[in-house]
Amino acid sequence: MYRLSRITTIAFVLFLAAGAMAEPANKGPNGSAQKPKGAQATALAPQELAVELIAYGRANKSAEALLAAAQILAANPGQATPREKTVEGTVPSAVEADKKPAILPSAEELLKEAAALAKGNKPLETAISSTKFGAARGAAGGRQVTRDRVYPGATDVYKIVFKGREQAQIGVIGDGDSDIDCFVYDENGGLIDSDTRTVPGCVLEFVPAWTGPFFVKITNVGSIASRYILVTN
Numbered sequence: 001m002y003r004l005s006r007i008t009t010i011a012f013v014l015f016l017a018a019g020a021m022a023e024p025a026n027k028g029p030n031g032s033a034q035k036p037k038g039a040q041a042t043a044l045a046p047q048e049l050a051v052e053l054i055a056y057g058r059a060n061k062s063a064e065a066l067l068a069a070a071q072i073l074a075a076n077p078g079q080a081t082p083r084e085k086t087v088e089g090t091v092p093s094a095v096e097a098d099k100k101p102a103i104l105p106s107a108e109e110l111l112k113e114a115a116a117l118a119k120g121n122k123p124l125e126t127a128i129s130s131t132k133f134g135a136a137r138g139a140a141g142g143r144q145v146t147r148d149r150v151y152p153g154a155t156d157v158y159k160i161v162f163k164g165r166e167q168a169q170i171g172v173i174g175d176g177d178s179d180i181d182c183f184v185y186d187e188n189g190g191l192i193d194s195d196t197r198t199v200p201g202c203v204l205e206f207v208p209a210w211t212g213p214f215f216v217k218i219t220n221v222g223s224i225a226s227r228y229i230l231v232t233n
Contacts, residue, residue, distance in 0.1 A: 030186035031168075031208040044171035044203065044231045046076035047145065051104055051173050051229070058101070063118035067128055070110035074133040078145035078231060088217075089154035102147065103175045104229045107133055146230040150220040152178065157217050160232060164210040169233040174200030178222025185215045200226065 050069040057065030102109070111128060118124040150156045162168040174180045182202030183194045192214065195202035208214070220226050 026187065026210050026212060028188070029190040029192065030188070030210060030212055030214070031192055031206045044143075044169055044233065046072050047078060047104060047143075047229065047231050048171065048173055048201075054103065054105075054110065055176070057114075057117075061117050063114040063121070063124055063128065066110050066114035066117065067124075067131065070107040070114065070131070070133075073104075073110065074107040076143070078143040081144040081146050083146045083158050083160075083230070085148070086157045087151075087154055088157060089151070091151050091154055100175070100227065103173065103227055104145065104147070144232050147227070148230070149225055149227040150180070150218050151225045152220050152223050155217050155219040157215055158230065159213050159215055161211065161213050162208050164208045164212070167205060167207050167233075168214070170202075170204040170216055171231040172202040172218055173229050173231070175227040176200045177224045178220050178226040180226060180228060181219045181221055183217040183219070185217070187213050187215075201228075 050072045053065045053069035053072070056062065057069065101113075105113075111131060115125065115128050118128055146158075148156065160170075170182070170184060172180060172182050178200065179198050180200055180202060181194070181196045182204055184192045184204050184206065186192055186208075193204045193206045195204055202218075204216070216230070218228065218230070
């Protein structure tokens, strides 16, 4: 009788242990926000700097600034990655074509813009014409760049998978026409990080506990449609 009771107890304990082991590991929040110390020393910084140089170059007709931006992009390539998105909120029924120049064109396109501004300046023309870029570097899973625009009061939502225990970095750089707020949620609906500063862009950084999908939400809190680039490491 004692022997039978002991066997039953052991079996019950083993049953509970098996149940505990069967519990899915992906419960609770998947990671936590981890901001860089001091300046924004992130893998997304080259694109942010390039966007600033491009804006300055176009506003001041500076071929030198555009050339510098082209060199930065060539040295720090990002793979152009079309991403499917869903939209929360109202989108205009008739969407006009965007005729503005891209806020982050390719390095080759920037060289053409710089060359047009440098006409008549022989040394600068020579510097631009002699600039050659090799094949784009970087693994397919590395830095990726998506271009799109978000309408006033609307939120663009992207589903992106990040690796567990590796720092995830998300940057959104707007065109300056509207304030953009950004949020990232895990697969369980938990808010992992947000950036609601009154600026036309965002930086989100966190370390997932496990590999899984995250939902990046880009909200236009302004009154004008805003083009943006979404960059991930």
